[in-house]
Amino acid sequence: MKKIRNLLDRLILNWLSIIPKSIRKARSSEEAGKHTGTPKKQTYFVFAIVALALLMSGIDFTIVAVSLPTFLTDLRANLALVGWTITGYQFSQSIIMPIAGKLSDEWGRKRVFLVAVIVFTVSSMAAGLAPNIFWLIVFRVIQGMGGGAFLPSATGIVSDAFGERRAPAIGLFGSIFAIGGILGPNMGGFIIDNFSWRWIFFVNVPIGVILLLFGTKVLPRSSATNNFPNRQIDxxxxxxxxxxxxxxxxxxxxxxxxxxxxxxxxxxxxxxxxxxxxxxxxxxxxxxxxMIETKLLRWRPFLAVNIYNFIFGAVAFGLLSFIPYYATVAYGMTAGQNGLLLTPRSVAMMVVTAVTSVFIIRFRYRIPMIIGLVLISLSLFLLSRGYHDVAVLGLGFHNLLLLALLVMLSGIGMGIANPAANNAALDLIPEKVAAVAGIRGMARVIGGVVGTATVTLVLSYFSDQALGMQDIYTGFAFLLLLLIPIVFLIPDSARQRRKHLGSMPE
CATH class of the missing domain: 4.10.860 (DNA Excision Repair, Uvrb; Chain A)
Incomplete structure (x- = not known):
């Protein structure tokens, strides 16, 4: 019992260490990009605001993934066009991320964050009113611009507020996306089975209004690095x-x-x-x-981080975006069943991300990244086998349960890999955390855009779409394993951070 109590004490202390003992006050107005100082209690509310924005973004992505089969029939479009409802969103996200990161560092995190909320909310309403697939794609592109600005500005806000102990807080972002992954598919399945697909976009509107009201009052101001007239967008x-x-x-x-x-x-x-x-x-x-500092991309560790994020994004988005479509064409599942199918993955990702984030400095970065890659690869390989009505020791597995377990394995892998990969990138250039987050996010989302487009291209060669998806998952499984050598090119700075945090006064 004593050992268990000590373990629980360590867990609680690690969670509480997310909140720093004190937040530095800005030394002077000339100190570029420094935060003006956030009271300790307010950091809880700051994290809650940015978490709600990331949750809204996470819900939106997964809720649309469940809707792809419905778009095909209701909007009378082919898969290549319907795929653009995801590709267009990802593309505009990838464009805005490095710009939002740069503007967050220079214009102020709060200002960029609130503009992103307005753009995302208004475009969500417009997407719900879209008369055809072409207008839906246009509004999804605009929506992606708002969603793409959330992550770099939120990363900057949290990094300013939490200081040296930002790693667990930023690591918990993965859990927030996972909660969105739980709510999104189930909300989408329920809405599509009982109402209209248009309501999957309308649900963002009240969340956006709440964010705008509370964000204006709660989020602290951050200083700009330059005078407004000197700022330029490339x-x-x-x-x-x-x-x-x-x-x-x-x-x-x-x-x-x-x-x-x-x-x-x-x-x-x-x-x-x-x-x-x-x-x-x-x-x-x-x-x-x-727009992007190319000298950073020529630096081998930073290049390795972004190659990792590009390929990981291609596989992760390709996996998640088309699981509902695969379940529909291969197993005949409904939108509601597709929502249930994705839920265990999101729950597993949320729980594992939280645990990994707490112990991230102790685990270091490379080991979790490699373990995560192997587990996701295994999940993809098993999905590619197309198992139906499996029985183990006389115990039969319903196809929904079987698929849910296989997809859940990928969620465990992502929950292990994501916190380490995110912090490994940010530790390379901590003084430009928002800009780095923007470039890192852009690499991952551009990978997702290319991955999603490639899936639709490969499927165009298959009359049997289920067989095509199985071949795609096989290719993705082996592609992920090729990332393992890349991981060893990324500096494992967690060891130095652990020593530094250990030497900090309480």
Whole structure:
């Protein structure tokens, strides 16, 4: 009993250590980007506000994933177009993340965060009113802009408030997304089975209003790093980057619409995308205030972090986005059943993320990342086998239960890997935490965009969509294992952080 009591004491102390003993007051107005000082009690409310925003974003992604089969029939569109309701959202997220990170560092975290809430809420209402698939895609793109600004601005807000002990708090972001992953599919399944798909977007509106009201009053102000007239947005760089990614995505979509042969238009779009990307890199090297600091991307540890996030994003989004579709075409499940299918994964991810976040400094970063990759890979491989009506020792497993268990395994893997991967990136350049969070998030979301588009392309070659999804999951499983060598290129700075925190006075 004494050992158990000591373990519980350590758990409680680790959770309480999220809140620092004192929050530094800003030393002077010239100290760029420093927080003005947050009272200890207020940090709870600060975390609650940003957590609610991330929860809204998490609900929105998973609720739409459940809706894909319904969009196909109600909006009379093909899979390549319906896929853009996810791809367009992810794409605009990836564009806005590094910009929001930079603006959060320079304009102030609170200002960027509240603008993101307004954009997300208004576009959610508009998406619910969309008359056809094309307008729905447009409003989803705008919605993604608001959602993409949440993570870097929220990371900056929490990092300012929690100081040196930010790692557990930021690690808990994964649990928040997991809660959204629990609520989203079940809300979506219930709404689609009983009402209209339009209400899956309307549910964001009251949450957005609450965020705006409380965020205005509770979130502390943060100082800007420059005077307003001196701030510039890299419009040219942003245009080149958007053009490059859009050209590649349109090429993939055009290819998916005509899988029998790759036409001239497709190759031209790929060529345009490649050319614009080269021009983007050259422009970013020369401009005074780049959208992305390319010198960071040439630094091997930072490059390794973003290669990891790109591939991980491609697999994670590809896995999550199309599980409901796979369950529908392979097992004939309803929207409500699809919601239940995703729930154990989200619960497991939430619990495991919370535990990993508490012990993240002790576990270090590399070991959790590798264990997580292996578990997700195993989950994907088992999903690719297409098991039906399995019985073990005479005990039969309903297909819904079987799929839920296999998908839950991926949630456990993500819960182990995500806190370590997130903090490993932020520890590389702690003085630019919001900008790093933006670039890291952009790499992961761009990976998701490419992964989602690639799934629709590969499926266009299969008359049997279930068989196509099984082959895709096999490929994803082996792709994840290729990331393990990349992990060893990422500095494991958790050891140094542990020593530093251990030497801090109470």
């Amino acid at each position: 419009i040219a760089g942003m245009g080149l980057f958007i053009g490059a990614v859009l050209a590649v995505l349109f090429a993939i979509t055009n290819w998916a619409n005509d899988p029998a042969g790759v036409g001239v238009v497709t190759w031209v779009l790929f060529a345009i995308g490649g050319t614009l990307f080269v021009l983007f890199i050259r422009h970013e090297d020369k401009t005074a205030q780049p």
